[in-house]
Amino acid sequence: MNAPECINTENAMRRVFTPLLLAGLTSLSATAAQAALPETATLYKNPQCMCCDGYARHLEEHGVDVTVVSDRDMNEVKTQAGVPYGKGSCHTIKAGDYWIEGHVPMAALEAFFEEAPATAGIGLAGMPSGTPGMPGAKTEPYNVYTFSEHEATPYMTL
Incomplete structure (x- = not known):
């Protein structure tokens, strides 16, 4: 029973952190272009x-x-x-x-x-x-x- 809970928690974390990571990379990319x-x-x-x-x-x-x-x-x-x-x-x-x-x-x-x-x-x-x-x-x-x-x-x- 613990295994499915870990998988769900891991999937939930991916759903939260993946968009945050992409947003951060996009922001960094825009900043790098402006920094030039x-x-x-x-x-x-x-x-x-x-x-x-x-x-x-x-x-x-x-x-x-x-x-x-x-x-x-x-x-x-x-x-x-x-x-x-x-x-x-x-x-x-x-x-x-x-x-x-x-x-x-x-x-x-x-x-x-x-x-x-x-x-x-x-x-x-x-x-x-x-x-x-x-x-x-x-x-x-x-x-x-x-x-x-x-x-x-x-x-x-x-």
């Missing part, structure tokens, strides 16, 4: 651009302390960053050792900072609808690229 993001960033933008402020808020919601600078020559910033011609956006961000060009979705940023590739930065050309900071719904795939020395390389499509 830099703690601070500087966002360079045109003073009249409001979507850039929306992107700064998006980064802040993910734990990045953002300083917004709106009095720098954006062509100078983009040249310094190495943003490829024709791949620019409305803002450029210095985050850790990398540059972020435009409204790059968080999924791409997390993967990029987790991998820490040997490149100058990551970007998304233009101001696509539905990206962080931009109004509207997603209307087409987001083609995210990495860049170094003004040359782009496809990174991921979201």
Whole structure:
């Protein structure tokens, strides 16, 4: 009679601890991805651009302390960053050792900072609808690229 009670107790413990273990691993995984993001960033933008402020808020919601600078020559910033011609956006961000060009979705940023590739930065050309900071719904795939020395390389499509 004791054997069935042990089996029931063991099964009950599995039912309780397995979900707890999975929840803990999921939480740890999310924390690890967020931990890869830099703690601070500087966002360079045109003073009249409001979507850039929306992107700064998006980064802040993910734990990045953002300083917004709106009095720098954006062509100078983009040249310094190495943003490829024709791949620019409305803002450029210095985050850790990398540059972020435009409204790059968080999924791409997390993967990029987790991998820490040997490149100058990551970007998304233009101001696509539905990206962080931009109004509207997603209307087409987001083609995210990495860049170094003004040359782009496809990174991921979201």
